[in-house]
Every structure is written in C-alpha cells, then in structure tokens.
Amino acid sequence: MDEQSGDSAHRKFREGYRWERVELHPYKDDGRSLFKDVTRQVLFSRPDLAGELRYFEIATGGFSTLERHEHVHAVLILRGTGTAIVGGEVIELKTNDIVTVPAMTWHQFRATRGEPLGFLCMVDAVRDRPQLPTEEDLAALRRDPAVARFLD
Amino acid sequence: MDEQSGDSAHRKFREGYRWERVELHPYKDDGRSLFKDVTRQVLFSRPDLAGELRYFEIATGGFSTLERHEHVHAVLILRGTGTAIVGGEVIELKTNDIVTVPAMTWHQFRATRGEPLGFLCMVDAVRDRPQLPTEEDLAALRRDPAVARFLD
Numbered sequence: 001m002d003e004q005s006g007d008s009a010h011r012k013f014r015e016g017y018r019w020e021r022v023e024l025h026p027y028k029d030d031g032r033s034l035f036k037d038v039t040r041q042v043l044f045s046r047p048d049l050a051g052e053l054r055y056f057e058i059a060t061g062g063f064s065t066l067e068r069h070e071h072v073h074a075v076l077i078l079r080g081t082g083t084a085i086v087g088g089e090v091i092e093l094k095t096n097d098i099v100t101v102p103a104m105t106w107h108q109f110r111a112t113r114g115e116p117l118g119f120l121c122m123v124d125a126v127r128d129r130p131q132l133p134t135e136e137d138l139a140a141l142r143r144d145p146a147v148a149r150f151l152d
Numbered sequence: 153m154d155e156q157s158g159d160s161a162h163r164k165f166r167e168g169y170r171w172e173r174v175e176l177h178p179y180k181d182d183g184r185s186l187f188k189d190v191t192r193q194v195l196f197s198r199p200d201l202a203g204e205l206r207y208f209e210i211a212t213g214g215f216s217t218l219e220r221h222e223h224v225h226a227v228l229i230l231r232g233t234g235t236a237i238v239g240g241e242v243i244e245l246k247t248n249d250i251v252t253v254p255a256m257t258w259h260q261f262r263a264t265r266g267e268p269l270g271f272l273c274m275v276d277a278v279r280d281r282p283q284l285p286t287e288e289d290l291a292a293l294r295r296d297p298a299v300a301r302f303l304d
Contacts, residue, residue: 009238009257013229013248043250044226050276051203053226074196074205076272077165078248086161096165096230098195105161120228122274124202 011043017057017079017118019043027056027064034132037062037111045125052125057118058082058111066108066151071127073101079118083150084109090146093117106133106141110150163195169209169231169270171195179208179216186284189214189263197277204277209270210234210263218260218303223279225253231270235302236261242298245269258285258293262302 011020018024019041027038037059044053055078058064066085077097084091087105101107111117133141142148163172170176171193179190189211196205207230210216218237229249236243239257253259263269285293294300 008243009241009252009254010243010245011250011252013246013250017248019248019250043228044252044274046224046226046252048255049203049224049226049274050278051201051226051274053228053274072198072201074198074201074203076195076205089161091160091162093162094165096169096171098163098165098171100161100196100198102161103200120272122196122201122203122205126202 017055017116019055034065035063038064043120050125051122054121054123055118056109056121057116058109059116060111060114063110064108065130065132066106067130067132068104068106069128069130070103071124072103073099073107074122075099075101076120077117078120080111080115081113082110082117083112085141085147085150088141088144088147090150093119106137108150169207169268171207186217187215190216195272202277203274206273206275207270208261208273209268210261211268212263212266214269215262216260217282218258218285219282220256220258220285221280221282222255223276224255225251225259226274227251227253228272229269230272232263232267233265234262234269235264237293237299237302240293240296240299242302245271258289260302 022041025040027035027040039057041055077093077095082093086101086107174193177192179187179192191209193207195207229245229247234245238253238259
C-alpha cells in the first residue's frame with residue numbers, strides 16, 4: 001500500500017484510456033479557442049517526485065495549444081498517430097515514438113489520422129506558465145512552408 | 153531541432169521496443185545474480201529536466217532486483233504483463249497499468265506470463281542508491297504467504 005495516500009500502489013488501466021482513481025479533466029479552462037478536444041489525466045504528481053507524468057488525449061481532428069515555455073516536455077506517444085511541430089520541425093508521430101520539446105520552443109500536437117492521439121508527457125513539477133505566440137511569432141513560424149501547412 | 157544536442161526532437165520507435173539514438177544497456181553491471189534478463193534504455197535524461205524516464209524490459213522468466221530506496225518509482229507498463237511486489241502487495245500487471253513504488257518500499261518485478269514485461273519508470277534525476285534486503289528483511293517479507301510465493 002502507498003504509505004502517503006493509503007491506497008494500493010496499483011492503478012489498473014481501464015477501457016478508453018482511463019486509469020483507476022485518476023480524474024479526467026479538460027485540457028485547460030481558459031475559455032479561449034486555442035485548443036480543441038483535448039483531455040488530461042495526471043498519472044503521477046507527488047510531493048516526493050521532482051517530475052510529473054500526465055496523459056493527454058486529443059480526439060480526431062483536435063489539437064493542443066500552440067505555445068512555448070522554459071520548461072521541457074518529454075513525450076511518449078501511447079495511443080494512435082498524429083502530427084506535431086516542435087520548433088521548425090514537422091513530425092509524423094507513431095505509437096511509442098518519443099519527442100523532446102526543448103525550452104522556449106514553439107510546439108503543437110494534432111490528431112490528424114482519423115483516430116485519437118494519446119501521449120504521456122513528463123515535466124518538472126515546478127515549471128513556468130506557457131506563452132502564446134504573437135502575430136510576429138506566427139508570421140515567423142509560417143515562413144517555413146511545411147510549418148505553415150501544419151498551422152493552417 | 154533540439155538546441156541542446158543538435159539532433160531531431162523526434163526519436164522513432166523501432167521493432168523490438170528500441171528507439172532511435174537510444175542505447176540498450178544491461179540493467180546493472182554489479183555482477184551478482186540479483187536480477188535476470190533485464191535491459192535498460194534511458195529515454196529522457198537531460199540537465200534541464202528534474203526527472204528521468206527509462207524503459208526497462210524483463211525477458212520471459214526474468215526479474216528485477218529486490219530492493220528499496222528513498223527515491224520514488226513511477227511506473228507504467230508499456231509491454232506485456234507480469235507480476236510485482238510493492239511492499240506487502242502482490243500485483244498482477246497488465247499493459248498500461250500504473251504502479252507507484254513509495255520511498256523505502258521493497259519491490260521487485262517479474263515477467264511471469266511467457267512474454268516480456270516492459271515498463272516505463274520515472275525517477276528523480278538526483279536520487280539515492282538502492283539498498284538490498286538483509287536476511288532479516290527477507291524473513292519479514294516472507295511472513296506474508298503471497299509475498300513468499302512471489303519470492304520463491
């Protein structure tokens with residue numbers, strides 16, 4: 001048994017990419033239309049761990065916020081396939097692929113293949129808030145035709 | 153591109169649960185017979201991340217070291233099924249299940265089902281070294297019949 005929470009160390013995986021005793025949340029509650037059809041489950045977040053592990057799932061046709069921040073994302077695709085941009089790189093994602101999002105690098109994930117895109121994301125528990133792109137940032141990103149196609 | 157390493161942010165998953173540009177290591181190099189048929193791949197370990205994410209794979213019939221330590225393990229089963237003990241709890245593991253190993257809790261993983269057991273393990277980058285059980289520790293663990301069956 002987990003001495004901290006009093007419950008079992010084990011959380012069984014359930015149908016629909018849910019886990020026992022893990023809440024399902026909308027991705028963010030900011031009310032703006034910067035993302036679409038994304039859910040979040042926090043698999044590990046504890047005062048005695050410096051990292052956190054979250055599971056995000058983007059429904060078919062959905063996408064995460066285009067953003068950047070000082071903290072690093074360490075991503076492993078757990079379910080399905082999709083596409084991402086990380087800086088100037090457009091990435092075709094398959095199940096179990098891993099992706100590093102370095103500090104202050106614009107990134108966005110999309111579920112583009114007629115199926116959900118689910119991924120694990122490890123971050124530091126102590127981290128900065130994301131920044132959104134200005135019009136100038138978007139114009140700079142769009143100078144690369146492949147990135148422009150991804151964004152539009 | 154990853155500004156730190158100069159290579160792509162993306163590391164493709166390959167046949168046999170390998171990843172591009174990720175080395176395969178034996179689990180430990182201590183030469184004792186405390187584990188059997190375990191490999192380790194470090195998926196994420198960076199100076200700008202407080203956590204590390206590793207992939208361990210135990211071949212059929214293999215097992216990890218029975219040990220404990222102050223640092224916490226956050227585990228997600230990526231491949232196959234198996235069995236574990238975490239403290240006094242014997243756990244039947246299925247793919248995508250998650251397991252928390254709290255501080256100073258004896259734990260061991262076994263691939264018991266005629267297939268490999270592969271799991272992700274998130275830990276703090278700064279962490280203590282594992283401790284091995286004394287004869288007294290083993291005797292105390294074996295007082296629980298289910299744990300004794302697992303260990304023997």
